[in-house]
Amino acid sequence: MSDAPATFARPIPRPDAISQGFWDATARGELAIQRCPDCGNYQHPPRPICHACGCAAPVYARVSGEARLVSWTTTYHNVLPGFAAALPYACMVVELVEQKELFMLSDLIGRAEIASGLRFGMKMRVVFPAGDGEGPVLPQFAPAEEQQA
Amino acid sequence: MSWEHAGKVAVAGIGFSAIERRTARPLGAFALDAAVAAVADCGLKISDIDGLATYPSAPFVGAANRDGEDVITVEFFLTQKRMGEIAWYAQAGEGLVCASVRDATNALLAGACKYVLVWRAMYVPPGTYGSAAMRHATGDAQFTAPYGVVSPLQWHALVYRRYLETYGAKRESMAALVLNSRANANRNDHAIFADKKLTPADYASARMIADPLCLLDCDVPVTACVAMVMTTTERARDLRNRPALVAAVAHQTAVRHHPIHYTLHDHIESGKPFADRLWRDAGLGPKDMSAAQLYDGFAPSTWYWLEACGFCGRGEAHAFTQGGRIALDGELPLNTFGGSLSQGRLHGMGHLAEAVLQLTGRAGPRQLPDPHAIAVLDGSPMLRGSGAIFTRDPH
Numbered sequence: 001m002s003d004a005p006a007t008f009a010r011p012i013p014r015p016d017a018i019s020q021g022f023w024d025a026t027a028r029g030e031l032a033i034q035r036c037p038d039c040g041n042y043q044h045p046p047r048p049i050c051h052a053c054g055c056a057a058p059v060y061a062r063v064s065g066e067a068r069l070v071s072w073t074t075t076y077h078n079v080l081p082g083f084a085a086a087l088p089y090a091c092m093v094v095e096l097v098e099q100k101e102l103f104m105l106s107d108l109i110g111r112a113e114i115a116s117g118l119r120f121g122m123k124m125r126v127v128f129p130a131g132d133g134e135g136p137v138l139p140q141f142a143p144a145e146e147q148q149a
Numbered sequence: 150m151s152w153e154h155a156g157k158v159a160v161a162g163i164g165f166s167a168i169e170r171r172t173a174r175p176l177g178a179f180a181l182d183a184a185v186a187a188v189a190d191c192g193l194k195i196s197d198i199d200g201l202a203t204y205p206s207a208p209f210v211g212a213a214n215r216d217g218e219d220v221i222t223v224e225f226f227l228t229q230k231r232m233g234e235i236a237w238y239a240q241a242g243e244g245l246v247c248a249s250v251r252d253a254t255n256a257l258l259a260g261a262c263k264y265v266l267v268w269r270a271m272y273v274p275p276g277t278y279g280s281a282a283m284r285h286a287t288g289d290a291q292f293t294a295p296y297g298v299v300s301p302l303q304w305h306a307l308v309y310r311r312y313l314e315t316y317g318a319k320r321e322s323m324a325a326l327v328l329n330s331r332a333n334a335n336r337n338d339h340a341i342f343a344d345k346k347l348t349p350a351d352y353a354s355a356r357m358i359a360d361p362l363c364l365l366d367c368d369v370p371v372t373a374c375v376a377m378v379m380t381t382t383e384r385a386r387d388l389r390n391r392p393a394l395v396a397a398v399a400h401q402t403a404v405r406h407h408p409i410h411y412t413l414h415d416h417i418e419s420g421k422p423f424a425d426r427l428w429r430d431a432g433l434g435p436k437d438m439s440a441a442q443l444y445d446g447f448a449p450s451t452w453y454w455l456e457a458c459g460f461c462g463r464g465e466a467h468a469f470t471q472g473g474r475i476a477l478d479g480e481l482p483l484n485t486f487g488g489s490l491s492q493g494r495l496h497g498m499g500h501l502a503e504a505v506l507q508l509t510g511r512a513g514p515r516q517l518p519d520p521h522a523i524a525v526l527d528g529s530p531m532l533r534g535s536g537a538i539f540t541r542d543p544h
Contacts, residue, residue: 076357
């Protein structure tokens with residue numbers, strides 16, 4: 001039995017009123033995270049109100065794109081038919097430098113050489129790979145040293 | 150100051166359906182088997198049931214959510230013609246099925262009904278378990294699914310790696326827990342792996358699912374239903390079997406650090422306030438427990454519960470579980486029925502049933518010598534888990 005398509009296909013993010021600012025920024029090659037104008041708290045994924053102070057009008061603020069590696073896993077089991085062709089694939093959690101526990105995900109599909117060299121706490125930086133033209137620009141992370149090399 | 154209602158409500162009977170993998174037999178038949186068995190275990194009739202409580206959520210994405218096919222909601226029993234008049238029901242939206250023990254306890258204390266049927270039914274769909282097509286990612290999934298991260302097993306893997314790093318633990322240390330659960334399941338007829346042995350070599354060679362989680366660190370999906378009858382302790386004394394008393398019941402209310410489960414804090418620390426509440430309400434502590442039935446949908450969750458509940462110190466579970474300490478004859482018999490890992494994925498119902506069977510002296514070849522109090526923690530600490538402490542005697 002096969003329920004997996006042969007070709008790789010990511011689910012396409014569907015921007016909504018709350019997330020639009022994030023995807024507008026990635027289209028410009030920028031990383032922007034929802035931030036509260038009252039208390040300064042960042043939050044991601046975005047929410048209708050600030051969960052630190054209750055402000056109902058959080059806005060998107062550009063961030064540095066710098067982060068640290070928190071953890072990673074290589075997935076061997078097919079959890080998403082569109083990713084079956086990419087198995088096994090690594091993904092990682094990074095913490096943006098702007099705030100503790102401000103996390104984002106990245107995968108390392110097509111970048112397997114990075115997965116073998118991961119270590120806890122290593123510096124990461126956002127990148128904006130060219131997609132296949134369908135859907136919003138998806139930010140990814142790569143080791144900061146590698147980008148300087 | 151312990152809970153004023155400690156010991157006033159009890160579990161009076163347990164019923165198991167068959168436990169199978171994929172099967173053509175409808176889930177509704179499994180549910181009726183379990184319900185009838187639970188009622189018969191009490192010496193009651195199904196029409197005596199006047200309260201219903203379950204955690205009905207389908208345990209996989211892509212469910213049809215059709216009663217009797219892949220879920221068993223309250224509605225399923227309400228529409229069975231053999232049922233009597235139902236006075237009260239509740240469906241838990243969180244906390245897995247131990248939350249239904251909480252709901253039933255509250256209803257019985259309030260006098261809303263007399264005999265509550267509590268159940269959890271689980272179904273394995275055709276195809277690859279835990280895999281569902283997704284063309285667009287909406288809501289929070291906009292920030293996860295495009296990276297191929299959609300499954301709890303991946304959240305668990307990410308946090309488990311963090312645990313191993315933070316506490317200098319080795320994934321090989323998990324073998325002790327997994328093998329202990331299998332040995333216990335080998336003494337349990339109500340286990341999918343009742344007859345299947347597991348060796349250290351099997352564990353060492355198990356394929357990876359999402360590293361560092363291997364196949365044997367994941368519970369085994371099954372099609373089954375387990376039910377139990379709850380009533381007041383006073384009424385239970387007139388029924389067929391000795392009751393197991395609810396000494397405390399609580400659900401997790403801690404504030405998570407993050408809406409998606411990335412943090413070790415959310416996996417361990419968020420269980421602590423709720424575990425502390427259980428100890429306080431029961432007037433008992435970890436050292437008073439004859440055994441612990443700690444949820445193991447993914448094996449690391451049991452390590453996290455051991456730490457959240459104070460059975461051992463923070464970062465110590467990987468060492469605590471070695472050397473026979475968690476065996477049937479050890480200091481803290483753990484998941485004495487095989488856990489979800491080896492009994493099957495019953496979302497905590499197996500853990501609850503085992504606490505009752507042990508305390509009432511009905512655990513057969515795995516019976517502990519003289520158990521008097523058992524803790525059950527359901528769900529992972531990070532989820533809206535729930536838990537209960539059962540005792541044999543009033544205290």
